[in-house]
Amino acid sequence: MKLAALFLTTSLVAAAQNLSAARALTVAINAGVEGDGLKAAAARYQKLTGTEIQISEFPYNNLYSKILLGLSGSPSPFDVVMIDDPWFPKLAEQYLLEDLTPYYKQKKLDGPDSDFVPASRALGRFPYGKGRLHALPFVGNCKMFFYRKDILKKYGFDAPKTWFEVVDFSKKIMAKEPSLYGYAMRGEKGNPIVVNFLPVLWAFGGDLLDQDGKIVLNSAQAIEALKFYVGPLKSVAPKGVENFNADQVASLQLQGQLLMATNWPAWIATFNDPNQSKVVGKMEFGSLPGAQKPGRSVIGNWLVGVARNSDQKARAFEFIHWLTGKEEQRINALETGNPPTRVSVYNDKELLRKNPHYPAQLKALSSSKPRPRTPRWMEIENVLGIHLSQALIGQVTPEQALGAAEVAISQILTRGR
Amino acid sequence: MLVPSLAGLFVVSVYPTLFLLRSCFYQMDLTGLEGSFVGLDHFRRIASDALLWKALANTAVITAIAVSLELVLGLGAALAVHGSTGSPRASLGKTMFRNILIMPMVLPPIAVAIVWRLMYDTNYGVINGFLSYFGLGPVPWLSDPALAVVSLILTDAWQWTPFMFLVLLAGLTALPEEPYEAAMIDGASAWQQFRDLTLPLLRPVILVAVLIRMMDCLRLFDTVYVLTRGGPGNATETISYFIYRTAYENFDLGYAAAVSFLTLFLTLFLSKLFLMILGIKERREPEDVRP
Secondary structure, eight states, rough: OHHHHHHHHHHHHHHHHHHHHHEEEEEESSSSHHHHHHHHHHHHHHHOOOOOEEEEEHHHHHHHHHHHHHHSSSSOSSSSSEEEGHHHHHHHHHOOOOOOOHHHHHOOOOOSTTBOHHHHHGGGSSTTTTSEOEEEEOOOBBBEEEEEEHHHHHTTOSSSSBBBHHHHHHHHHHHHHHEEEEEEEEOOTHHHHHHHHHHHHHHTTTOOTTSSSSSSOHHHHHHHHHHIIIIIIIHEEEETTGGGHHHHHHHHHHHHHHEEEEEEEGGGGHHHTOOOOOOOTTTEEEOOBSSOOOOOOBOOOOEEEEEETTTHHHHHHHHHHHHHHHHHHHHHHHHHOOOOHHHHHHHHHHHHHOOTTTHHHHHHHHHHHSSSOTTTHHHHHHHHHHHHHHHHHSSSSSHHHHHHHHHHHHHHSSSOO | HHHHHHHHIIIIIIIHHHHOOOHTTTOOOOOOOEEEOOOTHHHHHHHHHHHHHHHHHHHHHHHHHHHHHHHHHHHHHHHHHHHOOHEEEEEHHHHHHHHHHHHHSSHHHHHHHHHHHHHHOOTOHHHHHHHHHHOOOOOTTSSOOOOOHHHHHHHHHHHHHHHHHHHHHHHHHHOHHHHHHHHHHHHHHHHHHIIIIIIHHHHHHHHHHHHHHHHHHTTTTHHHHHHTTTTSSSTTTHHHHHHHIIIIISSSSHHHHHHHHHHHHHHHHHHHHHHHHHHHHHHHHHHHHHH
């Protein structure tokens, strides 16, 4: 009897939850400045349309497994999910995200308009750039070069055009200013060191996977790049870079102890805030240096997609369509400082006044390159990050590190799932 | 009454273990738990996985050094507190000392690790700040492969020495007084009393305390997660962190299950070994102690 009562109560609760779920849209976001942007937007949308939006917030490290698990469920607990772009190929390959083209067709449109930065728009298709459309770009992050223009100018230098100049300028300035470091890498194993090393690898002419998804990591160019990274470049870096993440790099630079670094544009607002920064007005934010090839930034956009197993896909699409629209992108950039994904927003007069670096940011974003668009990326990044870190601490040579990484990555690529 | 508890046990313990066993032979990820049968592939992979063996070696080194260190420090503190009987002021001091010592143990490991991570920071950490007064450093506590292991062990010892202390103090308090009175009459020195009475009498308590700490340390995760994430390279990756990385960063659930099973067996084997030693000593003890 008691059991029956218990059963009844639980099913009533479940039914009640289902009822409320039919009204509210549930959105999974990351805890951080990008997620905060979406949260604020959701409140505006609710006011505008009356659509109730429920926010599920997760720390970055847990978000991917949460949405992977959630999207596989039926019905999915989330209607809309925020996706870091390297996660996207797996979600799209397994068709866990709704194909958005039919919804555009209903609006008599072909797809996302051409105001989106092409490099950002291409991320939402699987296969990359031309396949099915599963997501729209929400935050237009890409790595930028953060440097002290005042000190470089003092010694007669412009922004470094190559990585060799980064080392050269650093050495000359460090000789005169003993309290300064030249360049700090994000050396922590895993994602940080991989994303930090990729632009150097590309500039030297190396790459990870070719266009057919075959591994080409262990090349003469890549070995040269890694030798440069753990040799000359590390020689101008502060002690302890082997476990630096973005926050350690930024705090050194905010304290005025670091000349140059690569970091996400989300930090720019902090650099301009006199309460947190000793270098207000002394910084410049530009594109990445090159080497044998021109410098290219790593793109790291946040995408938004609709769960294929959601029971209110049409309303979910309306929300992300509005969210990535011109006006909303402009408001979001003004209020949170999140990088937009639309060309017109980068050219907005009010935003340009507040963000003089916008033209440079748009240039970096437009010429950026994504991490390999393979569903196995997370595993590849994981193991590559360990081997790069071993090379950075000098446990193995660059040749050994890249050799071992190539073997491990080709095992990942051949292993079935 | 037996049926519901058995059913509960089945749901929360037996079924998951059986599922784990099944998973060892399947390739699967978070998007579907059916997976595809791969036979003994995962175990073949275990045999040739250098990263896994390094993680096992790291775990063994960290456990051996950390638990020994905690035992020595804990025993020392317990003896000091136990010995300081007498005046009311001494017993007040004893209570305060005990309460202060217990504090690290009741803090959440994640919070402890975050504080230590800040203290270990190469450029802004308080430890290097202190060393710089003596013209030393900066010491790369967490970014040098050998020092990172030391830093992990120090943090673990700071947090868990109090556990050793508490258990050993309880053991000391429960020891019979007669043998000590007899020893004092015979003129035994403090060191002789410690070596010939306290240590043999305390042996079962020591073994149990070490066993509990060892099992805990073999699955060390939170401190690693916060302090080093297993890095630099894989210098501080423990077996638990390896399993986490495999299951929740790579979504390679089948392989993670196989490694978990291996760990389960290793822990069981070590515990069994310890209990065997403990059992033999217990049987011998009465002969040793009786004068």
